[in-house]
Amino acid sequence: MNFLNKDITSIHQSLVNGDITAEQLTKQAIENAKNNEKDINAFITIDEENAIKRAQEIDKRGINPDNLLSGIPVAMKDNLLTKDVLTSAGSKMLSNFKPIISGTAVNKMLDADTISIGKTNMDEFAMGSSTETSYYGRTHNPWNLDKVPGGSSGGSAASVASGDVLAALGSDTGGSIRQPAAFNGIVGMKPTYGRVSRWGLIAFASSFDQIGPLTKNVYDNALVLNHIAGHDEHDLTSSDKEVPDFTSEIDSGVKGMKIGLPKEYLGEGVSDDVREAIKSAADKYREMGADVEEVSLPHSKYGVAAYYIIAPSEASSNLQRFDGIRYGYRSENAKNLDQLYVKSRSEGFGDEVKRRIMLGTYSLSAGFFDAYFKKAAEVRTLINKDFQKVFQNYDLILTPTTPTPAFGLDEEKDPLTMYMNDILTIPVNMAGLPGMSLPAGFSNGLPIGMQLIGKPFDETTMYKAAYAFEQNTDFHKQTPKIGGDK
Amino acid sequence: MSEKISKDTVSHVASLAKLELTDKQLPYFTDQLGNIMGIFDSLNEVDTNDVEPTFSVTDQINVMREDVADNWGERDQLLKNAPDVADGLIRTPTIIDESGD
Numbered sequence: 001m002n003f004l005n006k007d008i009t010s011i012h013q014s015l016v017n018g019d020i021t022a023e024q025l026t027k028q029a030i031e032n033a034k035n036n037e038k039d040i041n042a043f044i045t046i047d048e049e050n051a052i053k054r055a056q057e058i059d060k061r062g063i064n065p066d067n068l069l070s071g072i073p074v075a076m077k078d079n080l081l082t083k084d085v086l087t088s089a090g091s092k093m094l095s096n097f098k099p100i101i102s103g104t105a106v107n108k109m110l111d112a113d114t115i116s117i118g119k120t121n122m123d124e125f126a127m128g129s130s131t132e133t134s135y136y137g138r139t140h141n142p143w144n145l146d147k148v149p150g151g152s153s154g155g156s157a158a159s160v161a162s163g164d165v166l167a168a169l170g171s172d173t174g175g176s177i178r179q180p181a182a183f184n185g186i187v188g189m190k191p192t193y194g195r196v197s198r199w200g201l202i203a204f205a206s207s208f209d210q211i212g213p214l215t216k217n218v219y220d221n222a223l224v225l226n227h228i229a230g231h232d233e234h235d236l237t238s239s240d241k242e243v244p245d246f247t248s249e250i251d252s253g254v255k256g257m258k259i260g261l262p263k264e265y266l267g268e269g270v271s272d273d274v275r276e277a278i279k280s281a282a283d284k285y286r287e288m289g290a291d292v293e294e295v296s297l298p299h300s301k302y303g304v305a306a307y308y309i310i311a312p313s314e315a316s317s318n319l320q321r322f323d324g325i326r327y328g329y330r331s332e333n334a335k336n337l338d339q340l341y342v343k344s345r346s347e348g349f350g351d352e353v354k355r356r357i358m359l360g361t362y363s364l365s366a367g368f369f370d371a372y373f374k375k376a377a378e379v380r381t382l383i384n385k386d387f388q389k390v391f392q393n394y395d396l397i398l399t400p401t402t403p404t405p406a407f408g409l410d411e412e413k414d415p416l417t418m419y420m421n422d423i424l425t426i427p428v429n430m431a432g433l434p435g436m437s438l439p440a441g442f443s444n445g446l447p448i449g450m451q452l453i454g455k456p457f458d459e460t461t462m463y464k465a466a467y468a469f470e471q472n473t474d475f476h477k478q479t480p481k482i483g484g485d486k
Numbered sequence: 487m488s489e490k491i492s493k494d495t496v497s498h499v500a501s502l503a504k505l506e507l508t509d510k511q512l513p514y515f516t517d518q519l520g521n522i523m524g525i526f527d528s529l530n531e532v533d534t535n536d537v538e539p540t541f542s543v544t545d546q547i548n549v550m551r552e553d554v555a556d557n558w559g560e561r562d563q564l565l566k567n568a569p570d571v572a573d574g575l576i577r578t579p580t581i582i583d584e585s586g587d
Contacts, residue, residue: 100563193543207542233551237544302532305525316503323504326576330569337581341504354505358496358519361503375529377539382532384540416521432543456545
């Protein structure tokens with residue numbers, strides 16, 4: 001029996017009853033991951049030895065009946081620092097980097113007695129929407145191996161969808177948790193900016209980055225967020241707001257809830273199947289007693305343009321630290337210090353990272369700052385105000401997560417087309433709002449994701465609405481047959 | 487902003503960012519960056535007079551803490567990640583290249 005296809009609550013029961021041990025469960029997770037690797041390539045590192053050792057320790061101590069996460073196998077995106085375990089961020093630049101600490105979110109998962117079986121593949125430095133820019137090769141979509149898993153948390157999403165692990169942590173700067181969750185038919189939450197400490201997350205764009213969980217179902221997702229959320233003195237942007245138990249009222253339904261359906265998010269570029277799935281979801285919510293009405297977010301359409309000024313600007317600054325001196329890749333071809341910087345960076349970074357560094361350096365350079373960076377930051381204000389206005393009258397916003405289901409691995413993609421893929425998720429990061437994706441249908445065998453956007457720090461309402469939808473649909477119950485019917 | 491970015495500008499930006507581009511890469515990146523920057527023009531449609539810029543959305547403003555030095559005692563561990571170490575110190579090439587090239 002493959003326990004990894006069940007939900008955390010029922011596996012916990014099996015662990016408590018002694019039907020299975022944490023060690024057996026972890027071995028099964030590692031075996032699944034290894035078997036799937038040749039088709040999927042979800043992992044950069046499978047940390048078999050440490051995982052089994054930890055599982056044995058937890059078995060010895062005994063499964064805590066009050067902690068649902070005790071003994072549960074999980075995976076971590078490779079931009080999350082894990083002590084003594086390779087943390088490459090999918091880059092040649094960090095292909096030899098073993099941190100001396102673990103980040104806060106990772107530590108909190110370890111404190112909760114989860115067992116990390118490894119580090120998942122990702123677009124280099126989280127810059128991408130397809131996990132194709134990784135130094136460690138591409139990840140394949142478990143629903144169709146010729147399709148991308150999305151990105152940048154593509155490995156995390158694929159490892160959950162494939163039944164390797166029950167939960168994975170990802171990071172989301174412009175959609176990097178939600179878009180791969182949508183493409184893999186799973187649940188992905190990008191919490192409110194400040195909800196989860198970013199300490200120990202390799203920085204991409206610091207005013208957007210958030211860590212969040214990817215899981216098979218809504219309840220499991222809330223469970224993981226319970227554990228990783230909260231203030232951290234190491235991240236001064238982490239909020240000191242109280243963290244509620246996101247599972248406590250999760251089954252209280254959506255009666256009387258007011259949900260806004262922004263017309264701009266269902267327009268041109270959104271495929272018919274995706275639009276239909278979202279309209280059906282809206283109808284489902286009406287059936288369940290929610291009030292769903294059309295709303296408008298007129299400035300969201302400028303999100304991509306503003307994002308590709310602000311995020312690369314922050315990235316160009318954050319990535320200055322990679323200089324070949326103290327850690328990371330160092331070029332062998334440098335004769336002096338300046339060459340050491342230039343050659344280490346030029347050889348260590350891939351093309352997408354170089355594009356973003358150059359975009360950001362340009363936007364911040366003398367003479368262009370006002371025209372680009374400041375203008376984009378002003379437009380960001382207007383995007384945020386649109387959301388604030390809608391949230392005066394509505395509890396939630398419902399949109400598609402992506403304009404289309406997963407696209408082909410071998411399709412020709414120019415950078416700009418790739419950037420437009422995040423058009424529906426970027427505005428949420430602009431405003432620092434919580435956004436989640438959950439399964440809402442299928443198109444030609446590929447999952448469709450719907451996005452719920454909540455008020456700041458109101459993940460509780462999102463989980464309620466997501467849970468209600470899940471209970472009344474069966475999209476989340478379908479699992480991929482990896483590699484087809486072979 | 488609407489003029490397409492030139493090869494010279496891309497070359498200059500690359501050098502500011504401590505990146506070097508080969509003769510083959512320069513036209514390739516120039517083209518791509520030009521296309522991407524094309525969408526930036528759309529921001530000119532938006533009237534942002536009297537709009538304050540948003541640089542951060544955190545609700546935590548000016549969080550203060552004591553400035554206390556903390557010795558993690560993990561010097562040897564840290565140095566394991568350094569590409570070149572001698573006598574417990576990180577070694578780099580000479581700052582000024584005396585060979586003349």
